[in-house]
Amino acid sequence: MIGSSLVKTPYGRFASTTWGPSMPIRQGWLVMEAPALPAFWGTLGVSPHLASPLAIAGGVIWTIHYLNRALYFPLTMRARPDGRMAVMVAGMGSGVATVHAWLYASWLGRLAPDVTWASLATPGFVLGAVTWALGFALITSSESILRNLRPPGDTRYHIPQGGGFRWVSSPHYLGEILAWLGLMVATGAPGGLFVLCVTLGNLVPRAAATHAWYKSTFSDYPASRRALVPFVW
Numbered sequence: 001m002i003g004s005s006l007v008k009t010p011y012g013r014f015a016s017t018t019w020g021p022s023m024p025i026r027q028g029w030l031v032m033e034a035p036a037l038p039a040f041w042g043t044l045g046v047s048p049h050l051a052s053p054l055a056i057a058g059g060v061i062w063t064i065h066y067l068n069r070a071l072y073f074p075l076t077m078r079a080r081p082d083g084r085m086a087v088m089v090a091g092m093g094s095g096v097a098t099v100h101a102w103l104y105a106s107w108l109g110r111l112a113p114d115v116t117w118a119s120l121a122t123p124g125f126v127l128g129a130v131t132w133a134l135g136f137a138l139i140t141s142s143e144s145i146l147r148n149l150r151p152p153g154d155t156r157y158h159i160p161q162g163g164g165f166r167w168v169s170s171p172h173y174l175g176e177i178l179a180w181l182g183l184m185v186a187t188g189a190p191g192g193l194f195v196l197c198v199t200l201g202n203l204v205p206r207a208a209a210t211h212a213w214y215k216s217t218f219s220d221y222p223a224s225r226r227a228l229v230p231f232v233w
């Protein structure tokens with residue numbers, strides 16, 4: 001996705017006509033994210049360390065994450081008929097997602113030390129993998145709550161309840177940040193810092209904008225709910 005610090009990337013509730021032509025949002029997500037899967041496996045699949053434990057563990061985690069982001073999320077979203085994404089966002093996002101996939105695959109399959117299964121069980125790997133798992137659980141549970149807010153045919157926005165929404169307005173964004181932080185720590189991938197920075201640049205301003213939007217749209221919005229970090233912000 002575009003690293004858009006201070007800009008609300010124009011899709012969904014923040015869609016805008018000032019970013020040029022747009023496309024249906026479901027197709028936009030597929031165009032933006034799906035190319036990362038062949039980019040990742042096209043790189044890792046021909047790498048010398050393909051069978052190394054780090055490549056297997058990191059490859060499985062990355063692929064689970066991306067199957068949700070690139071396929072399950074867009075194919076199951078309750079898209080509004082007029083839901084749009086700017087073509088520029090989809091195109092630039094696709095480029096960034098492909099670079100991201102190539103960086104992780106190159107590290108896992110070629111550049112990282114070829115460790116044994118036993119030496120993989122370091123505190124760093126375990127801490128990182130647990131952080132990714134917690135983040136991923138937060139993403140999928142929050143996306144499920146959002147998906148089920150709209151009965152078929154409904155196009156309105158509602159106040160999400162339960163799960164991570166008890167504490168923050170965008171728990172799926174918090175989960176995304178935790179997940180990429182976790183994978184970076186687990187694999188030691190230098191390119192993971194690029195992925196984390198892009199994620200923060202996208203999601204911190206969007207979380208702020210989303211929180212402000214909820215508060216101005218719903219007079220009964222829970223006052224104790226924060227934007228992104230429970231009890232803090």
Ligand SMILES: NC(=O)c1ccc[n+]([C@@H]2O[C@H](COP(=O)([O-])OP(=O)(O)OC[C@H]3O[C@@H](n4cnc5c(N)ncnc54)[C@H](OP(=O)(O)O)[C@@H]3O)[C@@H](O)[C@H]2O)c1
Pocket residue numbers: 001011012013025073077078079080083139143146147149150156157158159160172173174176198199200202203206
């Ligand atoms: N790594 C990155 O850089 C990055 C960047 C962006 C997103 N992501 C991830 O991609 C996922 C989707 O992000 P997003 O920005 O599209 O999330 P979002 O704005 O919360 O929208 C997710 C889906 O839920 C619907 N929705 C949201 N709030 C709703 C409400 N109050 N009532 C009814 N439906 C609601 C949206 O419909 P509408 O489309 O109609 O609004 C959309 O279908 C998230 O998990 C996020 O973490 C990652």
